[in-house]
Amino acid sequence: MGVQLDVRRDGYAGRLEVIEGPTGRRRWSESEKARIAAESLLPGVWVAEVARRHGVTRWQVYDWRKQLRQGRLALPDSVASAPGFAALVVEETPSPRPAQACIEIVVGDVVIRAEPGVDGGHLSQVIRAVRAAA
Template structure:
């Protein structure tokens, strides 16, 4: 049973509650979300540490990471870390595939003079000229990946 001391009331003591943290619902821009998710992907970092540093719930960051994995959130690449894509030689073609590839290759060489990259993603083949804008290529690759899911 609680006993209220009348002396404490007379002296003016009152109990107060201090609320910490954000007082309203925050809106995070895509750039901020990408920066936070990129922090969690660095070596040695944990989602809990990053969430604590940004005053977030870890589940929120896990949701943003899922969005990034599905291609709905573009991650910001660290300028100091180069991102390379491995080049894998093509498997040997069968006789009929070889003839078809030669005829297609000859037609492509006649119509195009600039070198291009061939990207195979989710069952699609994308031939990209070397001078293609990086942001446009990123959007196209995301669209291909999203259509395959």
């Protein structure tokens, strides 16, 4: 037909993987899916890296994670019985302040809290503003 394809014929064009079978699709067992999904849930792990390592798309891994959360996939015993650790997060708590009396003024559904020693003029302006807004 005289058709010329714009394809390079010299050199390496890339890797080609041939998958045998009637459909050309891989079949993953439920335990393999659960193991891969669990691997992607580990801290510091990227889903794309896990997917690439196992030859699947990241969307498959996300779907398997969803199935795992919904209970449609069960973790294999080898993964479920492995010891795990929870992250420990320590937050510094502010030093406790001595208990002080607090003035609460309720205007409609608004609560105004004032510390002892608040300027009376300022507090009056706040109350007027809240009443005007209500």
